[in-house]
Each structure stands twice: as C-alpha cells, then as structure tokens.
Amino acid sequence: MRPTIKRIIFFAIIILVWQGIVRMLGISASLMPAPTDVFEALAQGFADKTLIYDILASFRRLAIGLVIAIVLGVGLGILLAKNKTADETLGTLILALQSVPSIVWLPIAIMWFGLNEKAVTFIVILGGTLVMTINMRIGIKNVSPLYIKAAQTMGSRGLDLFAKVIFPASVPYAVTGARLAWAFAWRALMAGEILSTGPGLGYTLKYASDFGNMKLVIGIMIIIGVIGTIMDIVFFQRVEKNVLRRWGLETNS
Amino acid sequence: MFLKIQDVNKQFVNQKEASTVLSDINLEINEGEFVSILGPSGCGKSTLLSIVAGLTKPTSGEILLNGQQITKPGKDRGMVFQQAALFPWMTVEENVMFPLRKEMKKKEAREVAHQFLQKVQLSNYTKHSPHELSGGMQQRVAIARALSMNPKVLLMDEPFGALDEQTRSRLHHELEKIWLETKKTILFVTHSISESIKLSDRIIVMGTRPGVILEDIKVQIPRPRANHPQMTAKLEEKIMGLLQTEIDKVVKEELAYAANN
Ligand SMILES: Nc1ncnc2c1ncn2[C@@H]1O[C@H](COP(=O)(O)OP(=O)(O)O)[C@@H](O)[C@H]1O
Ligand SMILES: [Mg+2]
Numbered sequence: 001m002r003p004t005i006k007r008i009i010f011f012a013i014i015i016l017v018w019q020g021i022v023r024m025l026g027i028s029a030s031l032m033p034a035p036t037d038v039f040e041a042l043a044q045g046f047a048d049k050t051l052i053y054d055i056l057a058s059f060r061r062l063a064i065g066l067v068i069a070i071v072l073g074v075g076l077g078i079l080l081a082k083n084k085t086a087d088e089t090l091g092t093l094i095l096a097l098q099s100v101p102s103i104v105w106l107p108i109a110i111m112w113f114g115l116n117e118k119a120v121t122f123i124v125i126l127g128g129t130l131v132m133t134i135n136m137r138i139g140i141k142n143v144s145p146l147y148i149k150a151a152q153t154m155g156s157r158g159l160d161l162f163a164k165v166i167f168p169a170s171v172p173y174a175v176t177g178a179r180l181a182w183a184f185a186w187r188a189l190m191a192g193e194i195l196s197t198g199p200g201l202g203y204t205l206k207y208a209s210d211f212g213n214m215k216l217v218i219g220i221m222i223i224i225g226v227i228g229t230i231m232d233i234v235f236f237q238r239v240e241k242n243v244l245r246r247w248g249l250e251t252n253s
Numbered sequence: 254m255f256l257k258i259q260d261v262n263k264q265f266v267n268q269k270e271a272s273t274v275l276s277d278i279n280l281e282i283n284e285g286e287f288v289s290i291l292g293p294s295g296c297g298k299s300t301l302l303s304i305v306a307g308l309t310k311p312t313s314g315e316i317l318l319n320g321q322q323i324t325k326p327g328k329d330r331g332m333v334f335q336q337a338a339l340f341p342w343m344t345v346e347e348n349v350m351f352p353l354r355k356e357m358k359k360k361e362a363r364e365v366a367h368q369f370l371q372k373v374q375l376s377n378y379t380k381h382s383p384h385e386l387s388g389g390m391q392q393r394v395a396i397a398r399a400l401s402m403n404p405k406v407l408l409m410d411e412p413f414g415a416l417d418e419q420t421r422s423r424l425h426h427e428l429e430k431i432w433l434e435t436k437k438t439i440l441f442v443t444h445s446i447s448e449s450i451k452l453s454d455r456i457i458v459m460g461t462r463p464g465v466i467l468e469d470i471k472v473q474i475p476r477p478r479a480n481h482p483q484m485t486a487k488l489e490e491k492i493m494g495l496l497q498t499e500i501d502k503v504v505k506e507e508l509a510y511a512a513n514n
Contacts, residue, residue: 072422149308150338152326154402156353164351168342248384
C-alpha cells in the first residue's frame, strides 16, 4: 500500500473514533467538540474570511521576522566562523541564549516595544536568528579543505575565495539552518500571539478560548499543525534533499 | 633549469615533537618532462607536491620555476588531486571556466572550457552537474580544469588512485595522449610502480622516515610501453628491490610502535 493511502486511512480512523466517542458519551462541545463541530467552526471562519485574515497576518509577521533572522544569522555565523575572538566570546553567549526558549523574552519585549506587533516580531527574530547563526558557523567551518586548496591553485584567494567557494560550499548547512529557523520562529510566533495581541492565528485562538469556543480552538490548532507540516515536508525538506544531493552530501537513508 | 627543487626540508611540529617529513630534497626537472614521484605511503610525496604548488611552506630550501622563487599558489602550476574537487554548485563547464573568469570574457572562457572538455572527451557533458558523472569522468573534468589555465607545470597527486583498474588504464592512455599533444611538464605522484613506468620519462624513487630521494631513474623504454612487456617487467623488478627495504622499514616501525603502546 502506498504511504499516502495508509495516511488517509489512519486519519479517517482517528476522526471516526473521535466522533464516535464524543457522541456516544454525550460530551459537551465546550469540553471536547466533535470533528463535525470543528469542521463547522472552520467552515464559518473561512466563509466570513476572519481565519484567512488571521493566517495572512501571522504569515506576514513570520515572513518579516524570518527574513531578518536569516540575514542576521548568516552575518553572525560568518563572523563567528572567521573571527576566533568573536567565536570565543559572542559565540558562547549565542549558545547560552539558544538554550532559553525565545518566548521567555516576551515580557521584556513588551516593556521595550509595547503590547503590539513589534514585541512579537522581536521574539520571532530571536527564535530564528540564534539557530541560523549556529548552523551558518558550522557550515563555514566544515567547508572541505580540498575545495579551498583547489581554488587557491586556480588563483583564488581572499574575498574572492570566500564569495565564490567557501560561502557556496556552506549552502547545505545554511538550508538546514533556515529550516530550523522557520520551525523555531513558527513556534515563537504562535506563543507570542497567544500571550500578546493580534491579529493572527494565535490571538484568535486565545480569543476563542476566552469565550469558551472550543470548536474554534481545536480548529485553529489543526490549522497551525497543517501549516507547519506543509512548510516542513513540502518545502524545506524537499529543498534540503535537493541541495544535499547536488552537493554530494547525501547519506543513503 | 626549468623547475628546481633545492635543499628542501620539511618538519611538522606535533605536540611539541617535531617530525621530519622531507629531508634534503634536490631535484631538477626539464621543460616538457613527465616525472613520477614514487614511494611508499607516508613518505612525504603529497607534502612535496603541495610545497611545489605553494600550498605548504618548506621549513627550509626553495623551489624555483624558471628562476623565480615560489612563495604562494599560482596559475602557472595546475593541480589535480586524488579526489576531483569539482565544485558541486557549478556545472561541468562552469567548473572548467573557474580559473579563467578573471582574465577573459565569459564567452571566450566558455570556448576555452569547451576546447579542453573536448580534449578529455566530455563535450557532451558541459551542462551536467559533477554529481551526475562517474569518478573517472570527474577526474577528467579536473584535468581539463587544470589545463584550461595553461599552467607551466601540471601537478598530479595520485589522480587515479581512487578509480577502478579499467578506468585507470583508460585514463593513463588519455593522459599520455594529452601530454604528447601539449608537451606540458608533469609532476606525477603515485605509489604504483607499474603506473610510474607506464607513464613517465623519469621516476624519482623516494624512501621514507624521513622522506629522501633514493634514486632518479630514466625510463628508456619506447612508447607506447604496453608493447614492451619484458623491459617493463625488468624495470619493475629493479624498483621493487629498491622499495622493499623501505616497505620493510615501515612494517618494522609499525610493529615496534604497536609493541610499545
Ligand atoms: N599537516 C600535517 N601535520 C602533521 N603531519 C603531517 C601533515 N601533513 C602530513 N603529515 C605527515 O607527513 C607524512 C607524509 O605525509 P604525505 O606527504 O601525505 O605522504 P604521502 O603522500 O607520501 O603518503 C605523514 O607521516 C603524515 O602523517
Ligand atoms: Mg599522498
């Protein structure tokens, strides 16, 4: 059987069992809504376009944050890989910060920027930048010495060597870094929106929860999961696989 | 003298302990000569080639090319490594154009690249990615890339060492043809006696620990050498005798090392 078919059957069974249990035990929709209730809430949300606006608002914030995070991460990663003193000082700080979930920065971000989009964007940037930096640094450090030697014998050195050989050679790590940055940023964004302000998926989820609208809460949870999965599997993993194959780094698995 | 390796010594310092890898290497190579450097693994062949390439500094001594001292890598010395070292983010054609991009227009560089890819019989693969090529084809691209910048010397460090027997034999043939056509000076590192006899005008036999030159043998067998199996076998035997003591030395040292640890 093909994996896709297996997956469809698996999810169909989950939904059926879920529907059966909720209906048979007569559980109240404010405690645990049935799939049909969730579907109804989602259909309504899409029909009156509120969910579409939320998704667009969240994505806009994510895109801005992620682009800034990737640019900063590339720059900082190069700095750490090339400058020993920076690596021994700033590098340690970045590793330490990486072990702090970015959402804990929200209270202080709200103090700095106010209860608005800027505070959320700040923790999204933070969530993505650190992991991008760490991967970029490893990528530059792991460039095969053979490429560098070969380029040198062909008259390349200095900035030319870096731009034409070292940087492109580190692209596979940069792609992995971008994928992880997206994952961290997406999680930080949702947490940030729930705890601060909207518009956005997280904010609407919190709003629905305050009004006991569990149908919509679960509906949005599903949207968050679906978007995350699609971005990861359909986009990033595919790009990563192509790059690894082309760069000859593919591990047979 | 075209290429002169003069009193070269090389020491590596590891954990306060200095080990001498090359000791008093002196060698003179004429323009157009095909010279093999033959020796057991670890005798310093790669280090010597890397010094000629300008990638490694000798501890003492100097290398002169046309009377000019070599201090850093340059396009007058093309290098081919055991791994092809093609850049995976470029096509075959772009790889060969890499050393040319600063000194000529793109169109011209592409023409030169095609000309050399034709020489190694890869005209049909210009737009391919390196990972789509077999090991032997990749190595041919690396040779075309090194030749495209028109170096005075071609340095080759066991370029066919990672290939299967059949491919290697075909590439020997191609390299000999290229050498006869271009009359490039080639410095060819190998640990295979038969490979060195098959290809070179001169074989520099190296001994190990420290790396020294044991003998400088002129190969007088007419080309193609495959037509003279008896002469080849005789020379092979002679070199085998020279290297046997060296290989015994390596084995003995390794046994002693194992016994002490
Ligand atoms: N960068 C280095 N640092 C320390 N020792 C080295 C270095 N490069 C090579 N060596 C040592 O020098 C010796 C000769 O190496 P190499 O030139 O690669 O030999 P070959 O190419 O003949 O097999 C070896 O014992 C090796 O361990
Ligand atoms: Mg070697």
